[in-house]
Amino acid sequence: MSTKKSDRRKRTLEEAVRYFSKCKSKVVVRGNVELQMSLETVKSAAEESGLDPQHITALLDAASSGYFAQSVSRQLIRCLIPTSQVPQEAVVKAISWMSTNKPPVAIQALLLRWILVVYDYIDGYDKLHCLYGILFLFLDSQVMMPHVCHLLFLLTRKEDVKMFRVRKLLSLIKGRVGAQACLTGLLTIYKLYYPNLVSFALPASNRMFFGSYDRKWKSQVREIVEKAASDAQGRASLSDSHNKDPKELSVSRSTQLTSRPPPRKKQRLEVPVAHSSSASTDRQETTDKFSLSVESTKVPFVRIDNFVNLLQHVEKIEFPSQIAACLRDPILQHLMAYSGDRVVTTRFTFWLQHALTEEFLNHSPTNMEENEKLLKMIVDLTDFLQEGVPVIDNFLASFLHTWNGMDYGPFIFRLISRCQMYPISDLNDLILEPLRQLYFSSSVYFKCQCLITLTELLRNYAAYECVRHKDWTAAISLDDPSSTTLKSAPSLGILFPERVNETVQPSAVLQHLTSFINKLAVVGLQAEGENDLLLHVVVNYISVLSSLTEHPGVEHIILPCPHLVRFVLFSNSAPCISRMAAAFCRYKDAFAHIPGRQRESVTAFNEMLVDVCDTLWRNKTFSNPKQGSLKALSVTVVPVLANLGVWQPSSRFSIFQGLAFLDQAWNFFRKTQPPGKKVHPNQLKTVKDAYLKFLQQQHLVGISHFIGTFITRKSSTHRSLAAE
């Protein structure tokens, strides 16, 4: 039944298209029932499932022939929604019609917009690229200029950049139209290829060059293509799911792309598949003689279908015209990271800037899932590069500023932790201050995520950014400072060098970031009443701090603030105390290994160390008269504890009597003593070694390690062996 219906619809669509293509003279609109009906048919068919390639070509011919009234042509062009692919022939035809000047200017502009809307679905780009020079001529029309610029921007290859074109653009900018964003955008890409041709100083802003005109139209096209693709896949899997050869499933990428099947399901169509403008033919040997291709030695990227292939041709691969494809293509990521080509990274930056601004900042989120997928890809890419991308940092700054603390949470946190190194005041304005405002008004889970992210950022700075910065400044001081060596950038592992800021002092940034996290952690713990989860996150932060000097880029030992240490020390969580004790042991190693240690950090560390020893082992928490910071507290704390009826407050937090260790003590007695016997934690003091061993078995390794490292058991004075 339904198939019959769709057959009938097909026939009438067929008829409608025939009607449009047979008209060869001016058609009256008023009272023309046949025209109206055909138009309706085409419209409904297009909106439902898109049009076939041959229909698109035929209708395009009709719409741009000028036989129909402008309103009709306009509607027809709006209907040119492909089911999967737009034939290149149709696009070429559209440009030829524009060149005849038969269609009015408004329709010409609409045709251009249509090309931009379906740009990612065109089945080839070689012929279209041949028309580059023709397209360039349309720049003179003020109506079409923005669209022409955008199209040229997408098509431009290195050999297209010619002096006369640059001159033309410059004269346009200096002439009546002025420096419009679209013109500067096009010039920017020219300048990237041939900086010597464009002496014009371009504004170095990261704003969007090309406004988006047809957002709705674009999303409509995307929906229909996606729907058609999933339908086709559904049908295919239904019909031959049982007799499918498993080998067939893994089609290599090159065959997939040359035959251009409908895009696979669940792929974000806004991130295009890699295809190259010079890669139209597989039999390049035969066509090379006739083609005007300048770079015939180049291997188009679409022919590279595995890693071995990549290695063979790595020096002469031509990048695909859709640079954003590297978001989903691991091989292309390798290539981009290896080549370190400025043009490539800048094209990528432009694309990303456009996509992020469009999807996240300018509009209320419509399609969260799609956006999440995009963010996921970006996160994966930054993971692969192990480097922050400046354009993403810019995006983060504006996004965080208006963030509600919920949308895309996990991805945003991941991206923050990959942020590049900025001077601390910038970092504060861009990232830290917005986070801080959210932090204090949010739930404990958000606080934890926030602290984890900042810890991760700190670790990332220590592990990668410090080294990178060091190498970079070393390279610059070696070379002539006037010729900032962009070529050496990839060898230093910097793919996006524009933001490496020589004024940044890594150690100062680390210091400030640490003190910022300290403050957040202390006030957060206070506000959340020492939430256990938050406490664990804080201890994790302390242990990351203690191992920072393991990274070669870090020269100074950074200590957590004493308040934080006290929070953990007096908490009710034995695992947390144990982990902190382990961190102290790592600090000792760090002090031993780092050359030229600073006096003040040694003193500060010793102070904290004495506090911990006094509390956990020596029963002198508030009563050590000479060392430690806790004596100062005793004036206020001891009377309060006495009021509460706490007897001997100085021994109340030790590993024997402390509340945190109470269950351990009880378990120990239950294991070692006969049932029914009266016990008291005080008795543990006589079996210290056995108890320590027991704690070790309970996975509280840090405690025994700490005692073994810092306490000399045999001497009666219990002097601590501090790091000195």
Add this chain to the structure above:
Amino acid sequence: MSAEQQLLIAQHVSLQTQETCVLCVGAEGTSKHDLSLAILKIPVKFSLQIRTASSLPLPEENADTRPRIDFICFLINMADRDSIQVVEKSLSLVDIRYFLGRACLLVGGAHSHKRMTDIEQVTALSDSYNLPLVFGDIKVEKERDQLARRILCMVEIAAGFKEGVSPSVIDSTKYIST
């Protein structure tokens, strides 16, 4: 000093009463009632009252029975140009002590394509009055709940129910450039 202005003078919060009153100020169309209901739905340990006003100053009637106001929440809808003007006018009538962590600015529609006001204008307002910005869309149910919780969190601190934490402690965590 007029009677209205006197009403808005912040008073010292007494911890014993455990009673708080939040005032939501926003023009028509900022969904302040939805927000208030969402806040009231969340169980808290203290008694909470929410009053709404479409602009300041507050009317003179009932002034004698009105409770002390602990926290003021200003609402802006970026798709509506009037809403920001209302808030701008009202802010000038508020006692200065409210700007030490006893007020916030809730901004809706920041990513809406219909937005009429610049984000810079909102930021300038928040900077000049030291108002923390809270972004979110009250009309979306999930976000409304989250917003309500965030505001409650600030109210709790402002009213002094969190031991050891006060608005000035939180302000002290700000980075100060040297």
